[in-house]
Amino acid sequence: MAFKRSLLVVAISLLLTPALRAQISIDFNSDSTGAKTDPFTSADSSQVHFNDSIAEGLEVLGDSGVGDSQSLLNSRGDQDLAVNTLYMQFDLPIQALSLYFGNDTELEGGYVARLQGLDDTDGIVIQSSVTPNFNEDTDQQITVTSNAQRCFTNADFAFVDESGDPVDVEEIVDDVVATPCEVVPAAGTGALALLAASLLLGGALLLRRRAAVA
Numbered sequence: 001m002a003f004k005r006s007l008l009v010v011a012i013s014l015l016l017t018p019a020l021r022a023q024i025s026i027d028f029n030s031d032s033t034g035a036k037t038d039p040f041t042s043a044d045s046s047q048v049h050f051n052d053s054i055a056e057g058l059e060v061l062g063d064s065g066v067g068d069s070q071s072l073l074n075s076r077g078d079q080d081l082a083v084n085t086l087y088m089q090f091d092l093p094i095q096a097l098s099l100y101f102g103n104d105t106e107l108e109g110g111y112v113a114r115l116q117g118l119d120d121t122d123g124i125v126i127q128s129s130v131t132p133n134f135n136e137d138t139d140q141q142i143t144v145t146s147n148a149q150r151c152f153t154n155a156d157f158a159f160v161d162e163s164g165d166p167v168d169v170e171e172i173v174d175d176v177v178a179t180p181c182e183v184v185p186a187a188g189t190g191a192l193a194l195l196a197a198s199l200l201l202g203g204a205l206l207l208r209r210r211a212a213v214a
Contacts, residue, residue, distance in 0.1 A: 021092070021180035024048060028070040028174065033062045039089070040072075041116065047092060048178060053085040053166075061172065071102070071138055071174035074157075083166040085158040093151035096179035101130075102138030102155065103172040111167045114160045115142045118150035125152040132159070138174045151181040 030043040036058045039049040050058055052074050059073040074086040088097075094117065101113050116127040126146045133140060146152060157173060159168045 017087050021182070024178040024180070026174075026176040027058050028072055030132065031060045031070065033060045033070065035059050035075075044073075047090060048176070049089045049091075051087040051089070053087065054083075056084070058086075062143040069138075069174055071172050073103070074171040074173070083158075083168055084170065085156050085166050086171050088155040088157075090153050090155075090178060094155070094178045095148060095151050095181045096143065096145040096175070097152075097155055098141055098143035099176045100141050100174045101132075101171060102140070102174070103136055103170055104132035104134050104140070105136055105157070105169055106134045107167060107169060109167075111159045111169070111199060113140070113142055113157070113162050113171075114164070115144050115157050116155060117144050117146055118154040118156065120153055122154065125150055129160075138172050141175075144162075148182050184213055 024045045024047055026042045026044040026048060028042055028044065038051045038055060038057060040051075040058050041049050043064045050072065052058055056075055057077050061071050061073050062087075063070075072086075074084050097115065097117060099115070104113070110133055112129040114127060114129045117125040128142055128144045130140060130142045142157075144155075157171060159169045159171060161167050182187055
């Protein structure tokens with residue numbers, strides 16, 4: 001009887017515990033090199049879609065500057081004076097996002113790398129910034145982490161000045177890792193689980209008493 005009760009407790013715990021979804025990892029090594037049209041979806045995952053803000057398209061590079069890993073360039077194409085932002089759209093709510101960035105060429109006045117998690121209306125959910133080391137290699141990581149109650153479905157990455165405006169430097173990104181939000185049990189699931197537990201345990205105790213009397 002104790003064994004059955006233990007199994008019941010484990011089953012209810014699993015029912016009430018938020019389910020974890022698998023991380024999404026994109027290193028672009030499965031993609032062919034060359035220009036990509038918007039929106040670009042890597043062969044690594046069908047759940048993330050990349051766009052650029054000036055509709056010049058993106059490019060998968062054969063060497064990101066560190067090792068032999070491929071990477072994604074947010075190119076400004078023929079628009080030499082244009083500034084560009086890399087957009088990411090997710091097919092499911094995301095709680096945490098990280099990526100490596102590079103091509104951080106020194107620029108008068110300086111700038112920072114900024115990553116933002118955005119909601120469906122482009123409202124900022126979470127943001128983070130990192131000061132580049134200006135070695136141009138794709139060797140620095142930037143991360144944003146929200147909470148399960150306020151996840152995001154879009155994100156953008158850009159090099160920005162102190163006013164938050166994008167600067168004239170093309171971004172290179174690699175090793176994009178997105179962590180989906182936990183799947184929280186639907187409202188009422190907990191009450192139903194507790195009711196089921198009470199009924200099952202009550203029935204088990206009743207049968208035990210009857211067996212003892214007999």
